[in-house]
Amino acid sequence: MSENATLALVSPLSARAQDMQESATIAMAKKCRELIAKGFDVINLSFGEPDFQTPQYIKDAAKQALDDGFTFYTPVPGIPDLRQAICDKFKRDNNLDFQPNQIVVGTGAKQALANAVMSLVNPGEEVIVFSPYWVSYEEMVKLAGGTAIPLRGTLENEYKVTAAQLEAAITPRTKLVMYSSPCNPTGAVFSREELGAIAEVLARHPHVYALADEIYEYINFVGEHVSLAQFPEVHDRVITVNGFSKGYAMTGWRLGYLAARPDIAYACEKMQSQITSGTCSITQRAGLAALRGGRSSADEMVAAYRRRRDLVLGIVKDIPGFKTPTPSGAFYIFPEVSAYFGRTTPDGRTINTSMDLALYLLNDALVSAVSGEAFGAPECMRFSTAAADDKLVEAFRRVKASLAKLA
Ligand SMILES: Cc1ncc(COP(=O)(O)O)c(C=O)c1O
Structure with a gap:
């Protein structure tokens, strides 16, 4: 009897659920x-979780959305104004050019990450996860049927994985590299030189994509935030994830997004269309106000x-x-x-x-x-x-x- 059949006899839960x-x-x-x-x-x-309240001007925009009766389903990848505002944010903060069809808004950065993993990873493929890593990365990879390959940075290097370590870990089965900068849990921030060296490695391995989790972008004590997508040699193979939970103290609103090549963004949109649809309409209006208010x-x-x-x-x-x-x-x-x-x-x-x-x-x-x-x-x-x-x-x-x- 297969392992799955044995599990079915003892529990109605799928092996996937039991394994998670x-x-x-x-x-x-x-x-x-x-x-x-x-x-x-x-x-x-x-x-x-930030212990701050969501800024008042963002709450006011949500109240206004309710008063306007903005309570219907929205397009799956987000309302057009918000997708445009996210493109404007990428230009302003990161000097990155995206079109609205490259943006998928969802219920938090968590959903954006899950959409990307589910859209890119086939069963049996490897995902190099820079370690220490955020708790959900490994489980998301498992859910997609992939194999997470943790790659540890050293304490002496603030736990940051080096380009040389990455080069040595890539195999023909590697599909994706996942990391956060600033990093949860370590707080480490990759510098321009460090990410540039990582981009060079990825440029030599065209079968490998990268998922850059930049949710803590604004909470940075060293100044420069660098996005891997800024390096032209890998721009088209990087999926950049960001959101509102940390920078705007909006954890409960559930709003995040990704930016990617149009075909990847469309795959993420399809994934989301079958699982959750567009995130809350009121939240999206709040997010629009947040971005228009800048980052002060x-x-x-x-x-x-x-x-x-x-x-x-x-x-x-x-x-x-x-x-x-x-x-x-x-x-x-x-x-x-x-x-x-x-x-x-x-x-x-x-x-x-x-x-x-x-x-x-x-x-x-x-x-x-x-x-x-x-x-x-x-x-x-x-x-x-x-x-x-x-x-x-x-x-x-x-x-x-x-x-x-x-x-
Ligand atoms: C590194 C990292 N990525 C993603 C998330 C998810 O953020 P969101 O609340 O936008 O889903 C978190 C939240 O703790 C996080 O720490």
């Missing part, structure tokens, strides 16, 4: 909410994220055993925590993994963080720094105290 991991960040947030519901004062640093609201938030990063780095440098590269963007720190593996909790349990440590910190320090396993880096742990300053100070005071109790 729940998002670790969402799972940790669930545990955290359970403790909060029981009355515990948990500080949640597990979520990748984002710049204000970035100033706060930078201050908090510095605040947190100042505290964690005194936590023994944490090796924490300085993030250049996004809103996380990603310390290497393996110095605590093998240690024992006050109630006699051994910490063997980053997950054990995250659970210990949740229960003892009442601080929730996400273990590195979910990001392909089992010796690390991710803490969000998108929380109020006093909460961050208190959270890391508690973390330090709880770690000090480990024997």
Whole structure:
């Protein structure tokens, strides 16, 4: 009997569903909410969510859309004004030329990424995923029947994969390379030279495409944001993903987009047309206002994220055993925590993994963080720094105290 037939006897769920991991960040947030519901004062640093409100002018545009009765289905790849505004944004911020038929708007960058993976990857093909990676990349590749090939950057290089590493990892079966810059979870930002070298490698391998996740573009502390699509030799083989969740504090609105060659964009549109259709009409009007308003609201938030990063780095440098590269963007720190593996909790349990440590910190320090396993880096742990300053100070005071109790 085939493996699938055996599974069917024990569960009605498809092998695909059984094989899929729940998002670790969402799972940790669930545990955290359970403790909060029981009355515990948990500080949640597990979520990748800005703690800012969506700017008022964006909310006003949504109210206006409702008052205008803008409540009907929209075209699958987005309303024409918004697709044009996204082209204008690419020109203004990234000096990239796209036409509206190259833009597909969907329910968040997450859907844009999934559309692209499902549109490009055939069963059996390999997807090189720069590691540490965002939690959903590997599962999306699995869903498409592909094989994720994690490629690890070194701590000394802020976990950034080099062009030489990429060159060595490409095989005839490689279809796609996926990465985020600024990176979730590490906060690393690829420079022009680094991406230029990666573009050179890709130029030598015309069967390989790239999925560049630029959702944290605006949350950048080093200045220049570079898009892989800016390199002409690979422009047509890069799918650029971006969205509104992080830069405009619009996580709940569910709005993101991709830009790609017309045939790839059309494949993504077809994919979306059969699964979700166009995203919420009101949200799209809000997104249009967001883009027309420029990026000054984002710049204000970035100033706060930078201050908090510095605040947190100042505290964690005194936590023994944490090796924490300085993030250049996004809103996380990603310390290497393996110095605590093998240690024992006050109630006699051994910490063997980053997950054990995250659970210990949740229960003892009442601080929730996400273990590195979910990001392909089992010796690390991710803490969000998108929380109020006093909460961050208190959270890391508690973390330090709880770690000090480990024997
Ligand atoms: C690297 C990365 N890509 C994509 C997403 C998804 O963003 P969205 O809310 O637009 O779906 C996230 C959200 O956490 C992220 O961190």
